Amino acid sequence: MAPPISANFTKLKTNLRLSIQRLRLLGKKKTELTQKSRTEIGSYIFTGKIDRARIRVEHIIREDYLVEAFEMLEMYCDLLLTRFGMIEQMRTVDEGLVEAISSIIWASHKIEGCPELKVVADLLSKKYGKQFAIAARDNSLGRVNKKLLHRLGVEIPPKVLVEKYLVEISKSMDLAYEPDPTILNANNLNIMDKFLLDLETNDPNPPLIPSIPPNSSPSSTIPDELAVSTSNGNKINPQELDNNILSLNDDVDDIENFLPEVPSSLPELPSQKDFNQQETVKLKTDLDFEELTKRFEALKKSK
DSSP states (O other): OOOSSOOOHHHHHHHHHHHHHHHHHHHHHHHHHHHHHHHHHHHHHHTTOHHHHHHHHHHHHHHHHHHHHHHHHHHHHHHHHHTHHHHHHOSSOOGGGHHHHHHHHHHTTTOSSOHHHHHHHHHHHHHHOHHHHHHHHHTSSSOSOHHHHHHTSOOOOOHHHHHHHHHHHHHHTTOOOOOOHHHHHHHHHHHHGGGSOOOOOSOSSOOOOOOOOTTOSOOSOOOGGGOEEOTTSOEEOHHHHHHHSOOTTSOHHHHHHHSOOOOSSOOOOOOOOOHHHHHHHHHHHHHHHHHHHHHHHHHHHHO
């Protein structure tokens, strides 16, 4: 839907940066106050005032929820700054920014001490129209972050969470505290029930592995593209070739029958020449020639 009034983008960017700083500062102050409240709760546990300690723990839990909400809104403001070009260029809400913008508009009237966030929400409402702003404020579209809805909700903290806070505070201050076992056992299951998978079955035996049907082998009909052509033009199915291949698990007798028979009478090989005898004849011929040469020279000298 096209907005009737264009937003002031410079003012929007400035207030987004100021909102990040303000939310960070508020979260830091809340954390410091929570640390002081823990010391007060420790003194209640030490003096045995467990009921008063539980009431103070509920307050701490709400403050911790608020700090988490500050961090989430700070993250959303940072996301809008990162994708600010999309906000400037697009007239409608981008799908990747619907949750961030809806959460900021919804939470702007629930956060105290951060007027910059309200300015951001008003500018975004002008940018995307009154109808979108009303839907985000009422969360009629269900696009507000569910965790943020819980952190800024008005529900009373569960008893099991209060008990666990008391245990952790006692451990950090070396105080002796015995938690209520009925709260830890009963309420813990009720709270975590929706986050767990139901792994219980009525059958104590494990499920059986499905059996493989006897005809689960690949189909014998193989496309022509996979057929092997022979020299005479016929096509042979690859499955038939596999059946003709000898298995490694066959008996030794089958292997021997598969191999060709060796003939009993071997043909005679041609005789090889005696190379040593040829060398002896050659050497003897050389010696006779030298002896004749000497005799011929001796006859010349006698003449």
